[in-house]
Every structure is written in C-alpha cells, then in structure tokens.
Amino acid sequence: MxxxxxxxxxxxIGLELARLAKQRGERVIAACRSATPELAGFEVVEGVEVTSDSGVARLAAAVDSVDVxxxxAGVLKRVGLDNLAFDEIRRQLEVNALGPLRxxxxxxxxxxxxxxxxxxxxxxxSVADNTSGSHYAYRMSKAALNMAGKSLSIDLRDRGVAVCLLHPGFVRTAMTGQHGDVDPDVAAARLIDRLDALTLETSGSFLHANGTELPW
Ligand SMILES: NC(=O)c1ccc[n+]([C@@H]2O[C@H](COP(=O)([O-])OP(=O)(O)OC[C@H]3O[C@@H](n4cnc5c(N)ncnc54)[C@H](OP(=O)(O)O)[C@@H]3O)[C@@H](O)[C@H]2O)c1
Known part of the structure; x- marks a missing residue:
C-alpha cells in the first residue's frame, strides 16, 4: 500500500482519482479546502488553500511520508481581450502556478x-498547441506551471523523485460546465496509469492522460 x-x-477529477486509488487499496489522504459528503470514509485534511502558506503547512503537518x-487544484475563468481583468489573471497565476509549487x-x-x-x-x-488564442489567465498560469514542473523534475532527480505534468483530457466537470469528451472517472483512471508508469527516466514529461506526449 x-x-x-x-x-x-x-x-x-480529484475526487474520482482519490476514489480509484482508495479502491485499489492505496492509503489516500484527501486534501481540500472544504470536504464534501463524497469524502465520507476518506482521511481528509481540510483548509488546504493552495494560495496560502498556512493552508499548505496544515497539509504538510498531517502527513508523514508521501509516495504519490x-x-x-485549479481554476479556470475565461479572460480575453474583451474582459482583460488583471486581478483575475493574478488569481489564476496564484492558484494554478504558484499553488502547486507551494x-x-x-x-x-x-x-x-x-x-x-x-x-x-x-x-x-502549451505554447506550441495554442491555435485559438485568448484565455490569458488560464493559459499563462498553466504555462507557468509547466515550467515549474520541468524545473522540479530536474531539481528533484538527485533525490530520486520523479515529476510529470499531466493533461487530463477534456473532462465533464464543473470547470467545463459539464462539457467534454470523457467523464471524470475515466480521466482519473488514465491519470493513475500515467502515474504508475512514471519513472526517473520519464521524469519531466508533459503528457496527455491517454499517454501521448504533448508539445511544450
Ligand atoms: N475538466 C477539464 O476538461 C480539464 C482540462 C484540462 C485541465 N484540467 C485541470 O484538471 C484539474 C481538475 O479540474 P476539474 O475539471 O476537476 O475542476 P473542478 O471540478 O472545478 O475542481 C477543481 C478543484 O480544484 C480545487 N481548488 C480550486 N481552487 C483552489 C484553491 N485555491 N485551493 C485549493 N483547492 C482549490 C477545487 O476545490 P473547491 O471545491 O474548494 O473549489 C476543486 O477540488 C484542474 O487543475 C484543471 O485545470 C481540467
């Protein structure tokens, strides 16, 4: 285990991933800002606001050793040239890029x-994959996350820690207004496959949940 x-x-997707990992016998620590009824039966750490040092410290204090x-955690709100709200761009950078690094x-x-x-x-x-423009906040924040992940993969290699950047697919969740190609449980199962397959040799890769390598 x-x-x-x-x-x-x-x-x-996070809930489904936690469920699937638990189902196959892993010890799962479900971290979130506020628990939902679906987390009944899980070990839960609440108050984990990724933009806050104290929220994240709460999680660190609650766990001994982490295997995976x-x-x-992430947010998406469209910001285009027609509604260029810098505060919103800053918020998404805080959550999507600085949050995971924190x-x-x-x-x-x-x-x-x-x-x-x-x-x-x-x-x-992905800069290379951007053919439709707009979405300044989300695109910039996830591009920054990609760069952080790449640096982490290099900096943590000597410690034997592997890091990957994973795109879950276009998934029917609240984030997409329930639009998408796949359900969250399918995306979560694919993400688990990618994590199972991750090694130091493949550390630093940017992958679609279906296993395809994505361009930076
Ligand atoms: N759905 C897709 O098609 C799709 C495609 C590409 C990438 N992704 C990425 O996949 C991840 C999961 O997305 P999803 O579709 O499952 O979205 P979702 O249903 O909206 O879930 C978002 C999750 O992020 C948490 N979160 C948001 N802000 C947070 C904060 N400041 N601190 C801590 N937790 C926070 C939410 O918690 P609360 O309940 O507290 O808000 C929730 O657990 C995100 O990183 C998203 O960018 C999704």
Missing amino acids: STWVVVGANRG LVVM VVHALLPKLHAGSKIGLVTSRMG
Whole structure:
C-alpha cells in the first residue's frame, strides 16, 4: 500500500482519482479546502488553500511520508481581450502556478527516493498547441506551471523523485460546465496509469492522460 496525497480531492477529477486509488487499496489522504459528503470514509485534511502558506503547512503537518503526490487544484475563468481583468489573471497565476509549487515545496521533507509527483496542468498551457488564442489567465498560469514542473523534475532527480505534468483530457466537470469528451472517472483512471508508469527516466514529461506526449 502506498500513500497518495491528492490536493483538490473534494470534487471533479480529484475526487474520482482519490476514489480509484482508495479502491485499489492505496492509503489516500484527501486534501481540500472544504470536504464534501463524497469524502465520507476518506482521511481528509481540510483548509488546504493552495494560495496560502498556512493552508499548505496544515497539509504538510498531517502527513508523514508521501509516495504519490497529485496536485489537482485549479481554476479556470475565461479572460480575453474583451474582459482583460488583471486581478483575475493574478488569481489564476496564484492558484494554478504558484499553488502547486507551494504544495510541492511544503511537502519536500515528506518525499523520498521513489516518490512521484503529478502536477495536473492543461494542454491550454502549451505554447506550441495554442491555435485559438485568448484565455490569458488560464493559459499563462498553466504555462507557468509547466515550467515549474520541468524545473522540479530536474531539481528533484538527485533525490530520486520523479515529476510529470499531466493533461487530463477534456473532462465533464464543473470547470467545463459539464462539457467534454470523457467523464471524470475515466480521466482519473488514465491519470493513475500515467502515474504508475512514471519513472526517473520519464521524469519531466508533459503528457496527455491517454499517454501521448504533448508539445511544450
Ligand atoms: N475538466 C477539464 O476538461 C480539464 C482540462 C484540462 C485541465 N484540467 C485541470 O484538471 C484539474 C481538475 O479540474 P476539474 O475539471 O476537476 O475542476 P473542478 O471540478 O472545478 O475542481 C477543481 C478543484 O480544484 C480545487 N481548488 C480550486 N481552487 C483552489 C484553491 N485555491 N485551493 C485549493 N483547492 C482549490 C477545487 O476545490 P473547491 O471545491 O474548494 O473549489 C476543486 O477540488 C484542474 O487543475 C484543471 O485545470 C481540467
């Protein structure tokens, strides 16, 4: 049994990933801002606001050793040239880019050789894949997350910790207004496959949940 920490486990893809990992016998620590009824039966750490040092410190204090860390927490609100709200861009940078880096940094003492980190990003953070423009806040924040993940993969290699950036697919959740190609349980199962397959050799990769490598 491995210890999995899922940040943003109270709903959406994170909830399904936590469920599936628990179902197959992993110890799952479900971290979230506020628990939902669906988390009954889980070990829950509440108050994990990824933009807050104290929120993330609460999580670090609650866990001893982490085998797999999945940072799922994220927000999406469209910001285009027609509604260019810099405060909203700043908020999404705080949550989507600085949040995961803050979580990883706080949990560093709990990671060991063989630990794995999955940072859930989006292909919308790919510069090469951007053919439709707009979405300044989300695209910029996920591109920044991708860069943080790449640096983490390099900096943590000597400790034996592997890191990957994972795009879950276009998934029917609240974030997409329930639009998408796949349900959250399917996306979550695919993300678990990618985490199972992650090694130091493949550390630093940017992958679609279906296993395809994505361009930066
Ligand atoms: N759905 C898609 O098609 C899609 C595509 C590409 C990438 N993604 C990425 O996949 C991840 C999960 O998305 P989803 O579709 O499952 O979205 P979702 O249903 O909206 O869930 C978002 C999760 O992030 C948490 N969260 C948001 N802000 C947070 C904060 N400041 N601190 C801590 N937790 C916070 C939410 O918790 P609260 O309940 O407290 O708000 C919730 O658990 C995100 O990183 C998203 O960018 C999704």
